[in-house]
Amino acid sequence: MKTLLPITALALSLFLPAGLAHAGDAKEELKELVTSIQTKLKAGKNTEKDLAENFAQFDKLLAAHKGEKTDDVAQILLMKAMLYIQVLDDEAKGLPLLTQLKKDFPDTKPALAVDKILESFEKQRASKEVQRKLAVGAKFPDFDEKDLAGKPLSIARFKGKVVLVDFWATWCGPCIGELPNVLKAYEKYHGKGFEIVGISLDSDRAKLDKFIAERKMTWPQYFDGQGWQTKLAGVYGVNSIPATYLLDGEGKIIAKNLRGEALEEAVAKALKK
Numbered sequence: 570m571k572t573l574l575p576i577t578a579l580a581l582s583l584f585l586p587a588g589l590a591h592a593g594d595a596k597e598e599l600k601e602l603v604t605s606i607q608t609k610l611k612a613g614k615n616t617e618k619d620l621a622e623n624f625a626q627f628d629k630l631l632a633a634h635k636g637e638k639t640d641d642v643a644q645i646l647l648m649k650a651m652l653y654i655q656v657l658d659d660e661a662k663g664l665p666l667l668t669q670l671k672k673d674f675p676d677t678k679p680a681l682a683v684d685k686i687l688e689s690f691e692k693q694r695a696s697k698e699v700q701r702k703l704a705v706g707a708k709f710p711d712f713d714e715k716d717l718a719g720k721p722l723s724i725a726r727f728k729g730k731v732v733l734v735d736f737w738a739t740w741c742g743p744c745i746g747e748l749p750n751v752l753k754a755y756e757k758y759h760g761k762g763f764e765i766v767g768i769s770l771d772s773d774r775a776k777l778d779k780f781i782a783e784r785k786m787t788w789p790q791y792f793d794g795q796g797w798q799t800k801l802a803g804v805y806g807v808n809s810i811p812a813t814y815l816l817d818g819e820g821k822i823i824a825k826n827l828r829g830e831a832l833e834e835a836v837a838k839a840l841k842k
Contacts, residue, residue: 699806
């Protein structure tokens, strides 16, 4: 699953090194500000109006440390940009701040990280566009790969069957939490035409094999050992798991990301058609 502040949290961990800071310096002031913001977000206060006071604090900090071209001051601007982009989904306000960061603090670590951050945003945009096209009613683009046993694996091989394409991993808590529902649906409806294709985002083959055997997950699995960089995760724009697609006999998407009893109900309904 996505963390609450994926890039913001990363930026904070990268640019706020361990160790005590002097009271009142930019690094310590930013830590206090970020803590305040995180408290608000956990309480569901995540609009620009809710965070107006915090944005004003960013500006006060930048004004107080004007002329200081240090990593500590540069990261204040970085965190302000991240708040706009990651929390408010407002690139119109956030991206210009990253440009400003590169211009005003060119030799700092935060500025040097901007290109990598922008590259990550581009990947997110591409992912969202792929997901947008994978709407209910659309044809699920097929693939031609090998499963763990080295056998051919594709959606076309299950023509006429109801198929659940399941992006998951052994290290994913929510995936494991949903597994009993998936197993229940499979045991109940496999003999009636229900199939599952697992796409594992694991990197440890031995751990995956052991887990599958212990949980009696007998359906085919795709695995290339690349974790989040798994080939098919990229093809289908997957950036959080579990991610599932339920397909009809023609490979069209019936439903997405079904949870709990909703999966069994959807499978039963699809098999009756």
